[in-house]
Amino acid sequence: AIPLVTAVSTTLSAQNGLLIRDRTAFENSRKITTILFDKTGTLTKGVFEVTEIFTTKEFSDRKLLRYAASLERESEHPIADGIIKKAEKEEINYLEVSDFQAIKGEGIKGKVDGKKIEIVGPNYLRKKNIKKPEKLEPTKLGTVVYLVLEDKLIGGISLSDIIREESKKAISDLKEKDISCWMITGDTEEVAKQVSQELEMDGYFAEVLPHEKQEKIKELQDKGEFVAMTGDGINDAPALAQANIGIAIGSGTDIAAETADIILVNSNPLDVKKLILFGQKTYKKII
Ligand code: ADP
Numbered sequence: 584a585i586p587l588v589t590a591v592s593t594t595l596s597a598q599n600g601l602l603i604r605d606r607t608a609f610e611n612s613r614k615i616t617t618i619l620f621d622k623t624g625t626l627t628k629g630v631f632e633v634t635e636i637f638t639t640k641e642f643s644d645r646k647l648l649r650y651a652a653s654l655e656r657e658s659e660h661p662i663a664d665g666i667i668k669k670a671e672k673e674e675i676n677y678l679e680v681s682d683f684q685a686i687k688g689e690g691i692k693g694k695v696d697g698k699k700i701e702i703v704g705p706n707y708l709r710k711k712n713i714k715k716p717e718k719l720e721p722t723k724l725g726t727v728v729y730l731v732l733e734d735k736l737i738g739g740i741s742l743s744d745i746i747r748e749e750s751k752k753a754i755s756d757l758k759e760k761d762i763s764c765w766m767i768t769g770d771t772e773e774v775a776k777q778v779s780q781e782l783e784m785d786g787y788f789a790e791v792l793p794h795e796k797q798e799k800i801k802e803l804q805d806k807g808e809f810v811a812m813t814g815d816g817i818n819d820a821p822a823l824a825q826a827n828i829g830i831a832i833g834s835g836t837d838i839a840a841e842t843a844d845i846i847l848v849n850s851n852p853l854d855v856k857k858l859i860l861f862g863q864k865t866y867k868k869i870i
């Protein structure tokens with residue numbers, strides 16, 4: 584039989600948007616000293632809009648969008664959805680794709696119309712030493728992906744995402760409870776800085792690859808921190824598993840939900856505070 588306190592707290596949690604997959608983790612939520620938040624899809628809605636397309640002289644915006652959207656159709660990333668939405672609006676017809684492959688935490692690659700294409704973030708360009716003509720830059724701050732055709736950079740697409748309305752209060756509530764709140768993201772330094780400052784977070788880790796998210800958590804744990812990780816993506820799964828408490832966003836990927844101890848059913852970051860309060864109450868009733 585399920586003990587009464589457990590039954591009551593489970594019902595209370597469910598009514599408040601928390602799906603508890605691991606009871607011990609739930610009860611341990613009172614011990615959290617640090618929470619890491621993934622950016623895209625967690626603190627933000629993960630709904631991207633294309634704000635700008637920029638290309639070298641030889642390519643039109645339309646041609647670049649056509650290559651990009653054709654390949655992004657194979658990807659499940661929120662960036663892909665934003666690019667497809669734009670292509671649909673512009674009534675672009677797609678080209679044939681083969682050899683599609685995701686480059687974990689960095690982008691995608693494959694063949695479009697028989698040509699080798701990579702769509703990647705700026706970190707990847709730097710790492711692979713792909714030259715960027717000086718003028719080939721977006722004019723506004725945002726998430727930028729570049730299109731590399733047969734090893735040559737031909738342009739890029741800027742996208743904007745929206746911060747969830749509840750994120751700022753969620754962070755300030757947690758900070759009030761002396762929990763330090765950090766962002767951890769695969770996106771660039773510039774974007775990470777802007778969003779984490781706007782949310783008044785304690786800091787950020789940017790340009791972090793999926794396995795590095797996990798390593799970062801391990802490092803914090805070795806320093807004695809009791810770490811919760813909140814995320815939504817496939818790329819967050821290793822970190823969710825490593826954290827003392829893994830918290831998945833309900834609207835996120837199945838892999839994140841299956842790896843996490845707790846799921847925020849309403850995708851509301853404010854529910855993290857409820858988790859801590861309920862965890863405390865349940866603990867007090869048990870002892
Ligand atoms: P986050 O940690 O913020 O959730 P991700 O790890 O999912 O971010 O992605 C990190 C970066 O990898 C993106 O900012 C982008 O540069 C690149 N990227 C990932 N998937 C794609 C894709 N389908 N198309 C283009 N770029 C991608």
Ligand code: MG
Nearest residue numbers: 621623624816
């Ligand atoms: Mg994410």
